[in-house]
Amino acid sequence: MDAARAKPIPPQDRTHSAAAGASPHAAGRITPLRELELLEAHRGGDSGAIGELLRAYQGRIYSICYRMVRDEHDARDLTQDTMLRVLQGLDSFDQRSKLSTWVIRVTMNCCLSHLRKQRLRRHSSIDAVHGANAPAHPPSSMTTGELSAPRRVEQAEMGSMLLRALDSLDSQMRAVLVLRDMQDLEYEHIGEVLGIPLGTVKSRLFRARCALRAAAELELDRPLTKDDQ
Amino acid sequence: MFENLDEAQLLALVEGELDSQEAESLRQRLAGDPEASAVIERMIDDRALLRCSEVPDLPRDILGELEPQMVRPMLLGPSPADLRRRHRRPQRRWRRYGAMAAAVVAFGILAGVWATITGVFSIGVQPGVRPPMHAESSSNDQLPPDLRPPPETDKLVLAGDNDRRTRPPPSAAIVLPKPPSSTIGDAPSTAIPVGGEGPLEPPKTGDNRGPAADEILLAADFALVLEAGDLASAQETLQQLVTELGPRAALVRNFSYEEARRLEQEWLLSRVRRPGTDPAEVTASVNGRNDTIAGRRNLRELADRARRQLVVRQRNRSDTDAPLSEQLYGPKELAPSLEQQLEFSDRGAAYTISVPASQLSRVLARLQVDQRHSTVLQMLRNVDRKSSGEQGESPLHWLSDYPQVLVAARRLQDRRDGVILLPVVIEQPRTR
Numbered sequence: 251m252d253a254a255r256a257k258p259i260p261p262q263d264r265t266h267s268a269a270a271g272a273s274p275h276a277a278g279r280i281t282p283l284r285e286l287e288l289l290e291a292h293r294g295g296d297s298g299a300i301g302e303l304l305r306a307y308q309g310r311i312y313s314i315c316y317r318m319v320r321d322e323h324d325a326r327d328l329t330q331d332t333m334l335r336v337l338q339g340l341d342s343f344d345q346r347s348k349l350s351t352w353v354i355r356v357t358m359n360c361c362l363s364h365l366r367k368q369r370l371r372r373h374s375s376i377d378a379v380h381g382a383n384a385p386a387h388p389p390s391s392m393t394t395g396e397l398s399a400p401r402r403v404e405q406a407e408m409g410s411m412l413l414r415a416l417d418s419l420d421s422q423m424r425a426v427l428v429l430r431d432m433q434d435l436e437y438e439h440i441g442e443v444l445g446i447p448l449g450t451v452k453s454r455l456f457r458a459r460c461a462l463r464a465a466a467e468l469e470l471d472r473p474l475t476k477d478d479q
Numbered sequence: 480m481f482e483n484l485d486e487a488q489l490l491a492l493v494e495g496e497l498d499s500q501e502a503e504s505l506r507q508r509l510a511g512d513p514e515a516s517a518v519i520e521r522m523i524d525d526r527a528l529l530r531c532s533e534v535p536d537l538p539r540d541i542l543g544e545l546e547p548q549m550v551r552p553m554l555l556g557p558s559p560a561d562l563r564r565r566h567r568r569p570q571r572r573w574r575r576y577g578a579m580a581a582a583v584v585a586f587g588i589l590a591g592v593w594a595t596i597t598g599v600f601s602i603g604v605q606p607g608v609r610p611p612m613h614a615e616s617s618s619n620d621q622l623p624p625d626l627r628p629p630p631e632t633d634k635l636v637l638a639g640d641n642d643r644r645t646r647p648p649p650s651a652a653i654v655l656p657k658p659p660s661s662t663i664g665d666a667p668s669t670a671i672p673v674g675g676e677g678p679l680e681p682p683k684t685g686d687n688r689g690p691a692a693d694e695i696l697l698a699a700d701f702a703l704v705l706e707a708g709d710l711a712s713a714q715e716t717l718q719q720l721v722t723e724l725g726p727r728a729a730l731v732r733n734f735s736y737e738e739a740r741r742l743e744q745e746w747l748l749s750r751v752r753r754p755g756t757d758p759a760e761v762t763a764s765v766n767g768r769n770d771t772i773a774g775r776r777n778l779r780e781l782a783d784r785a786r787r788q789l790v791v792r793q794r795n796r797s798d799t800d801a802p803l804s805e806q807l808y809g810p811k812e813l814a815p816s817l818e819q820q821l822e823f824s825d826r827g828a829a830y831t832i833s834v835p836a837s838q839l840s841r842v843l844a845r846l847q848v849d850q851r852h853s854t855v856l857q858m859l860r861n862v863d864r865k866s867s868g869e870q871g872e873s874p875l876h877w878l879s880d881y882p883q884v885l886v887a888a889r890r891l892q893d894r895r896d897g898v899i900l901l902p903v904v905i906e907q908p909r910t911r
Contacts, residue, residue, distance in 0.1 A: 431529035
């Protein structure tokens with residue numbers, strides 16, 4: 251257990267803003283100015299603009315979906331669903347918020363709706379999370395950097411356990427953690443995406459961190475199953 | 480655990496938003512509670528770990544994986560906002576019906592009470608109503624038999640029935656001509672399973688009329704792309720669809736330049752067989768025309784020539800406007816002009832279906848996706864784009880077309896009285 255609780259090595263040379271940009275899915279990002287240009291072009295009837303716009307966002311949408319549902323197949327479906335919704339709603343997008351915020355809000359709504367349906371469908375036990383359908387990339391889903399082999403294993407185990415703990419959280423709590431830690435959004439943007447005030451964002455984030463810690467402790471106390479090994 | 484501590488400050492510590500002095504001060508306060516301190520430290524670790532997490536590689540081109548049929552409902556179907564409104568509407572309606580029903584019941588009760596008090600609904604002779612016929616029997620007996628009224632039954636009659644009894648029977652039944660049965664009604668029961676929905680409902684009044692001589696024909700800028708394994712199956716599907724649409728619909732196989740070329744050659748070759756013709760001259764003429772065709776120059780002239788020749792061949796027919804191509808189904812008034820057919824076929828559309836504008840949505844909804852067919856709307860390609868598309872067009876083409884198609888389709892649908900000439904492109908199913 252001590253080994254599993256080993257302190258993770260913080261990512262090297264990682265700035266606040268680079269956190270999300272480090273993802274390979276961020277490669278296609280475009281500047282806000284270019285976004286506006288494409289939006290205007292789309293509204294002006296340029297048929298190619300929408301393709302470029304969606305291509306620029308597909309990585310980000312997919313990463314949010316994957317981090318929310320942690321299933322590649324579901325994430326892909328949700329990405330397509332989100333893109334269709336973006337496509338449908340683009341004409342009515344009033345530019346009161348940033349396009350990126352709006353796209354993330356649409357994505358998050360799709361994910362939360364999916365999780366709600368899934369929760370209704372899920373009659374079986376929590377085995378679905380811990381069992382064969384559990385994380386598609388458990389040990390390798392954390393960046394390990396230049397670490398020694400034993401530390402890499404420890405950190406991978408820790409990361410895997412943490413992701414399982416994340417899965418067990420309430421979807422709203424998971425959403426706030428995903429947006430903050432995995433999408434690197436500011437509190438204000440999280441508030442816009444989830445439609446809650448700033449104070450609520452902060453308190454929900456803190457409660458989510460507490461709940462994640464508690465779930466992680468439970469995970470650590472849980473005997474290892476064959477699937478975990 | 481964190482009773483005496485400010486949540487916002489703890490969060491700021493975890494998020495790394497405090498300066499070193501503030502963080503140190505908070506850590507000192509936390510030192511009094513080792514358990515809380517440990518939890519906060521682990522939260523900081525958790526945050527660092529989560530920020531390191533990766534996601535698997537994105538599928539190569541997820542946009543390309545979007546199946547065309549996913550766009551079809553988007554083109555036709557209501558937006559999520561519309562759907563929400565639609566879901567709200569029945570609730571409002573039921574609320575309104577409920578209020579109306581309550582009002583009717585209350586009125587009924589009040590009327591019942593009032594009637595009980597005043598005795599309005601008593602059975603028998605009503606005020607102002609003639610007395611029953613048997614009261615006049617003595618005077619009737621004195622009348623000749625043919626002038627006597629018919630004998631009365633003993634049933635009790637309410638006031639209103641007196642009027643009915645005295646009203647003379649209709650002298651002769653007026654037989655109205657039967658309305659012409661719609662094509663929908665006559666459609667064969669073996670509907671081709673083109674989609675998830677059943678055959679179209681019979682068209683509303685107005686769509687059921689036959690085509691007028693001056694129908695407004697609206698050529699669409701976009702095409703219906705029908706994926707079908709073989710041409711016969713696609714044609715069968717379209718024919719069935721047109722049958723279901725009624726008399727204001729038609730299906731035409733578009734006349735093409737290739738067809739014109741063939742007819743032209745047949746005509747020229749027939750001249751060779753004529754006595755007194757120099758075969759070398761005719762052969763040179765044929766070759767020259769082939770060159771012209773190969774260069775795609777003067778094709779309209781060629782088509783016109785072919786058309787004229789066909790008319791000459793069909794001298795026995797007075798109908799010189801008969802379309803050159805084989806008109807598969809429907810009245811010829813709804814067929815696109817020869818030039819229009821040529822343009823459609825030149826841009827890849829093998830067929831044209833003529834559809835009342837008011838029926839466009841239903842037609843597209845009818846062509847649901849199933850295992851055999853997949854339909855999508857896309858803008859008509861021009862010649863160059865068509866040739867490039869044949870070499871492997873991006874699957875995104877329909878997606879980029881979406882805004883244009885949507886606008887064009889809505890514009891056509893607004894012309895409710897017109898008939899849309901919708902070109903149909905038949906495509907082999909893509910291997911998925």
